[in-house]
Amino acid sequence: MSIKWQALTVSRNSSMQRLIEYFDRAYLINLPDRTDRLRSAKREFAKIGVEFPSDRVRLHYGERPSERRGVYAIGARGSFCSHRSVLREAEKQRLKNVLVFEDDVFFRPPAEGEVDRILSALSEVEWDIVYFGYLSPSDRGLSGPLFKDPPLTIGGHFYAVNGPFISRMREYMDQCEMRPVGHPDGGPMGRDGAYNHIRLISPDIRVYLAVPNLARQKSSRSDIADLRLWDRLTFIRPAVSFARIIKNKLLY
Template identity: 35%
Template sequence: MSDPRAAISTAFLDAAGPIVLVNLPYRADRRQEFAGQLQGLGLSYDHPKVKVFAAIRPETAEGFPTIGTRGCFLSHLGILRQALANGWDRVLICEDDLDFADDALARLPGITAHLAGSDWAMFYGGYGDAVSGTEVAPGLVKLDPASGVSCTHFYAIRGPAIADLVRYLDSMLAREPGHPDGGPMHYDGALCWFRKAHPQHMTLAAVPPIGVQRPSRTDIHDLRWFDRWPGFRSLTSLARKVVGARRGTSRT
């Protein structure tokens, strides 16, 4: 018997694009954790629309706040370039610390229906700080191009916006930090700059989000002391799992 969860999730991927997971090869822990998230949606790494992108970890920051910040920027840009090379008209990018909300599966059909029937360019399934906009469907808003959105753990982009964003990010890489037109910066900030500079590209967001960031050791910023010491690192990892489990319970 076919899994009804898989049917709902596959329809969502048809509308939003194939999942491409950003994952550093040495973070097998995160790949395993995300496998559990996929399973909850009736999906797996064997699904034809689930891909893994080997995230980039550069040697130097080259004008970015940290090496990890540059790696994040280059990894997302690499996925966008891959989408263009593959001829994809849409792509759904997920970072490996993404947890799907407890009600995500129940809300996906409504979100899918609107994505399939509207001329959107970007879609945020998750974000950091709360966002607001014009409601276009239950649980879905249209964002003002100038509104800020933090975090990039769960978003999709489609159509001409993919090529436009690649060109925009390449231009950022060629500029000096702090350039008035935008230079090297955190990737979520770069997306906000892009949206403001391209108001013709409509951005939608799920409200509340259908995906949140799981508490996890960072690959973007310098590690804090308790993530560097092996004994404390194990305890910290356990504590984060407890926090994540409690947060999941609070969403039910």
């Protein structure tokens, strides 16, 4: 590797470090039995030069409930509960803002100056939620470095919640669990559903997307949806795992 390329890599890593350090604290959600995903997450943070776990980026064990309670899958309810518990922890610690990761986060190498432009723009706006990584919408054609009021989003693998909205979002998620399925204000649902539905009933919420998208999700066995056939058949799991490794390498 040339000295010039090494310097560029260090500069890009430093910018991702500055992004994480911009927030009071970060949490990575991981189910205790998904040690494979935890190892993968550690490699991702090492890739950007960030120590994990650490006081800055803490491990937050996810929840695996025994009942769906109106949500379409037990794993989706577990995701909902896990993200809500991060907000509760942020309230308990009286954090001004909190950065949330899921353990399948896959950082893309940012171009020179991309992250710094995002952080500079963020310091100049009032915000409630910022998605730094997302599955939908596509960032193609979006104006950056921050795109305001995007369409409904999918993906909770890399986002931040700010100020009083930490408590507001946690309270809304509590209320969703107490309402019946299909309630117009939002009933039992997954994380993506809750973070989208609150915007439908409260248009004042200030949501931004980082442009470009800074992280994707690694391909791995899902803990949210019901397992697909190839994840249930133990004799083909090694082949499936190998295929996912190849798919993840192609994400670069």
